[in-house]
Amino acid sequence: MLAYVPAILFFALFSLGVLRDRRRFGNAIHLGLAVTFALLALIGKLGRSHALLGDIAVIALLALPTVGTLVLACFLIANGVKMVRKEGRRPANLLSLLAGLGILAVLGLLIAAVVLRSRTLLVVGGTAVGLVGYVSFLFLCFVGYAFLYGRLPVRRDADYVVVLGSGLIGGTKVPPLLASRLERGRAVYERMAARGTAPLLLTSGGQGPDEQLPESHAMADYLIERGFPADRIVREDRSRTTEENLRYSRAIMEAAKPDYRCVVVTNNYHAFRAALMARKTEVRGHVVGSPTAAYFWPSATIREFAAVFLAHKVVNLGVCLLLVLGGFVTWWNR
Template sequence: MGAIFLIFNGCILLKKEGASKTNLVSLSLGVSVLAFYVVTFYYLTSETKVFNVNTLSNVIFVIAVYSYLIFCTAFIAFMLYSFIYLTVPNKKIYDFIIVHGAGLRDGEYVTPLLRQRIEKAVEAYLNSSNPYIKIIVSGGQGPDEKISEAQAMANYIESRTSVPIDRVILEDKSTTTYENLLFSKALGKKLVDNPKFLFVTNNYHVYRTSAYARKIKMDGDGLGCRTAGYYIPSAFIREFIAACVKIKWAFVVLYTLLFIFLFVI
């Protein structure tokens, strides 16, 4: 059922967002998982001696099953950790709210996804008990953009919200999530001693952003905003892949153990 859901979701995503490498993630994974199920069914119902690893096809099958179990376990753990992180309430008083940038529509206007981040940040700003809190809009100008993402967000805040524009700080040099945090932290430290940050992004993106915050020793917490349902599976899978890359040494150890086992037997 999981494979069918991913394929169905991938088709919806392509229809709504258009074809791109990132939008093909859900569909590609669904097809791969379905193919794995078909091959597994064949091996378990045919006369092939599945556990006789003396043949290349059986070695490949064992590796595929091993990989499936490892990544399924890791994915479940990743989902649980992300859910717990998002549901644990934060009671801190923050000095700055960072809004992570994203691609712009027509090179100068915020997209629905980015608008959700801004509105979540504005909500946090209005509910803050710190009268001096400020919003840092963070994002540089891409090669296909007419203005920086920070400027586009500032324009939206000025024209569409009640937040005074003098409470908005532009960080318009960053090009990655890591740089969003790093450069925003530097701006905050120029204005406040030991600043506390609340960084706002989409809920699927909070885990990785939080990992970067810990890496640069930022005193901050993540706040996730709502994401269109059809977009979540693909985005969450991409975040999972990024998390796996960060701990690739663990997978190297696991696969080393497998190959030692195959070599011994």
């Protein structure tokens, strides 16, 4: 039983964190640590009670990451090629391709170190594995909790449904990505209206340099053309970023109703980071996601994780620096 104490402790911290505020990255870390310690405890128990099952579990624990890493690298490269074909060669569209190539590069470095029996290459490869392992753990925590967060129910009715903008096609037209958000926002509105508490729908988005009108106006026009009641729409037309979407929308909602509650709508890959930002900007509400094309999800998720990773850069880059220094000290004392 003692072996499960760390898992129980971190799960308790996770549960308390979710009860206090679902929109914390610490919840993702606590859940990841709880699952990790639970697996280690389970494998240890199997090894003590059933030697054969314990050996199988250990072999699986060693083999699955290796096979899984190769499969993941191939998947990311294939997805990256598809992203480039469908979305163009913008840097953001190259993330999954670069991630896959980076994984193969680390594996190639380790193989070269073993074949050449080079201590220097082994240290460099080991350090690279440590860095990849740390980032991968955080990424899995991010993806796992983002998946869970996207399925948590909205606790109560809301006064506003806030739909975040995402850019226009040709400066005037709502693209499919944004249309998906608007349709999800309409669905949330209709579900609440059916319960007798119809909220206001707030479209949020300013005018970019290549746009002929503010995004919020194009979003409102899209909804009105499809039968949404114009008198239930509020427009926030100054924002240029997600953080500004939330800050300016909050100002509108607070001015009208200081004790407002809201539901924020964005795409599913963006929902958890938007929730973290909603907490930072003190917006009172839950964030829900709309469907996104499957091929778009990997690169978009990597981009969202990178933004969250850098938002905690002091801790994360500090840990990475310690791993690099540890590798250097090991090489120096060879």
